[in-house]
């Protein structure tokens with residue numbers, strides 16, 4: 321629950337008061353999922369994928385004939401683990417009573433018999449476990465479970481899988497990927513919403529003609545929330561808690577954080593926290609310093625694991641260089657060989673540090689950029705005001 325006294329939220333999925341804008345994406349995702357169109361959502365980290373899906377699912381809550389399942393792959397490290405969680409979650413939403421769940425398990429599992437465990441006092445909690453050896457052989461039965469239950473019970477399922485790119489780390493993922501696609505594409509009553517960050521990895525899975533998931537569904541490249549939308553959100557959030565901030569200063573928060581969802585909320589929060597009545601540049605400036613200082617241990621760690629040529633590449637990016645393989649830029653910024661440059665660019669793109677936007681590489685983390693400039697070019701945070 322969001323605390324009504326604190327109008328900004330970050331670090332958590334937002335789907336109520338702290339959620340703003342995204343009308344178009346909301347409408348599109350809701351319409352897609354209700355009409356059976358599989359949808360893939362891709363954006364860099366912390367722009368708001370999970371919050372968007374959570375908001376859509378909240379709107380689907382009262383639909384009696386639609387069962388929704390949300391699975392987060394964040395801590396699911398293998399195909400076997402995934403199959404177990406998938407089966408459990410599907411059973412869980414298909415029936416609320418323990419006896420019904422046991423009945424479903426008996427009815428729908430033929431090739432594989434799960435162990436069903438539950439505690440006597442909490443009817444809603446139960447666990448399903450399978451013989452690990454047999455899981456792979458009988459994965460079809462599990463993967464088709466929602467479709468089978470849907471047919472039988474005249475229901476529809478919407479299944480959302482967060483951090484989908486993590487599957488790429490599973491052993492033998494290419495094989496599993498083909499299997500998933502082969503089964504899921506036959507489902508008439510189940511719609512999938514697959515989303516994740518690391519644009520590079522997600523694009524690799526969903527947008528390569530040679531890959532199994534190519535054209536599996538609609539791809540939404542989630543954009544940032546625009547400044548015009550953030551400003552009234554920030555101004556109102558201050559207002560409803562008895563404080564105020566001018567549009568100009570609210571706009572400055574957006575500019576400093578380059579409209580990055582998480583950071584706009586964080587900087588707004590720090591500013592709001594320091595404000596008694598009306599936020600001025602002074603509070604904003606202190607808030608920015610607080611934000612940068614607070615995050616700096618993380619940024620230091622990121623730099624620690626970089627090689628010299630990698631740090632130099634970030635310097636070149638921060639200095640708005642474009643042609644990293646030009647002899648002059650390589651020499652001026654000490655980027656190493658052109659082979660170093662392409663390897664380093666690849667690494668940074670894969671780990672989500674940079675992204676090519678309008679034909680130019682940019683750092684994806686706006687606060688890291690401010691910290692980096694302070695650290696390596698002595699640009700003081702006060703100079704932004």
Ligand SMILES: Nc1ncnc2c1ncn2[C@@H]1O[C@H](COP(=O)(O)OP(=O)(O)OP(=O)(O)O)[C@@H](O)[C@H]1O
Nearest residue numbers: 329330331332340365366367368369370371581582
């Ligand atoms: N629609 C929104 N309105 C206001 N703030 C938002 C919105 N969406 C996201 N945020 C802010 O951004 C933060 C990150 O959002 P969320 O966790 O949904 O992003 P994500 O893209 O799923 O991130 P990750 O890639 O790390 O999983 C939230 O905690 C919230 O502060």
Ligand SMILES: [Mg+2]
Nearest residue numbers: 369370371482
């Ligand atoms: Mg997320």
